[in-house]
Amino acid sequence: MSAASTSLDAPEVSIARDLARRALFISPIFLLIGVAIDGVGGLISSGLALALVAFNFFLGAKIISRAIAISLNTLYGAVLFGYLIRLGLMAVAVLIVRNADWFATVPFAITLLITHLGLLIWETKHVSLSLAFPGVMPAKPSTDNFQE
Amino acid sequence: MLNVLAETATGEMLEGLKAIGAGLGYGLAAIGPGIGIGTVVGNAISSMARQPESAGMVRTTMFLGIAFTEALALIGFVVFILLLP
Numbered sequence: 001m002s003a004a005s006t007s008l009d010a011p012e013v014s015i016a017r018d019l020a021r022r023a024l025f026i027s028p029i030f031l032l033i034g035v036a037i038d039g040v041g042g043l044i045s046s047g048l049a050l051a052l053v054a055f056n057f058f059l060g061a062k063i064i065s066r067a068i069a070i071s072l073n074t075l076y077g078a079v080l081f082g083y084l085i086r087l088g089l090m091a092v093a094v095l096i097v098r099n100a101d102w103f104a105t106v107p108f109a110i111t112l113l114i115t116h117l118g119l120l121i122w123e124t125k126h127v128s129l130s131l132a133f134p135g136v137m138p139a140k141p142s143t144d145n146f147q148e
Numbered sequence: 149m150l151n152v153l154a155e156t157a158t159g160e161m162l163e164g165l166k167a168i169g170a171g172l173g174y175g176l177a178a179i180g181p182g183i184g185i186g187t188v189v190g191n192a193i194s195s196m197a198r199q200p201e202s203a204g205m206v207r208t209t210m211f212l213g214i215a216f217t218e219a220l221a222l223i224g225f226v227v228f229i230l231l232l233p
Binding site for chain 2: 010011012015016056057060061064068072075076079080083084086087090091094098105108109112113116117120123124127131
């Protein structure tokens with residue numbers, strides 16, 4: 001595995017970016033659900049859950065893309081310790097805000113679970129389609145035309 | 149007076165037991181996904197070592213597999229939040 005394969009277009013980083021874009025796309029739905037359940041507190045809690053999900057994906061992707069440039073053994077260690085670190089960071093983030101007046105547990109929990117699983121299912125469908133039918137894979141924007 | 153103290157102690161004990169239960173639950177819920185992620189990454193590394201040309205596809209599948217496995221830990225995390233006193 002060469003370092004050249006871990007450029008900006010590392011597959012996991014592009015998937016994490018795609019997941020974050022989709023999270024942004026569906027965020028109004030979950031923010032509205034948060035408002036409906038617990039008002040402004042629910043809105044902020046849902047927003048926090050969305051941010052945590054996106055941050056979790058990005059951190060996981062960055063850890064993988066950095067570790068794979070070193071060696072496959074490093075990848076193994078980095079993914080497993082990265083998993084522990086990410087879980088710990090999420091726990092710390094919640095423990096910091098859980099006693100705040102605005103923190104609403106139910107909208108936070110609903111948004112965290114449904115967003116994580118829903119985004120993954122959505123992305124998996126997209127990736128499966130791309131792998132099964134490479135011809136219908138979304139094209140990358142070409143930069144060659146700017147020279148003309 | 150003793151009754152009041154006993155009630156207080158019981159309440160404190162309940163809070164403490166809840167906190168212990170939340171921590172234990174989160175820790176136990178993280179074991180399964182840890183094993184799962186190890187399996188996913190181990191097999192992905194094996195396939196990347198055997199066929200380096202398919203590394204891109206394997207990395208994509210590996211990342212999605214890790215994220216799906218991690219959803220189990222998130223369920224434990226949610227239970228942890230709900231159980232915290």
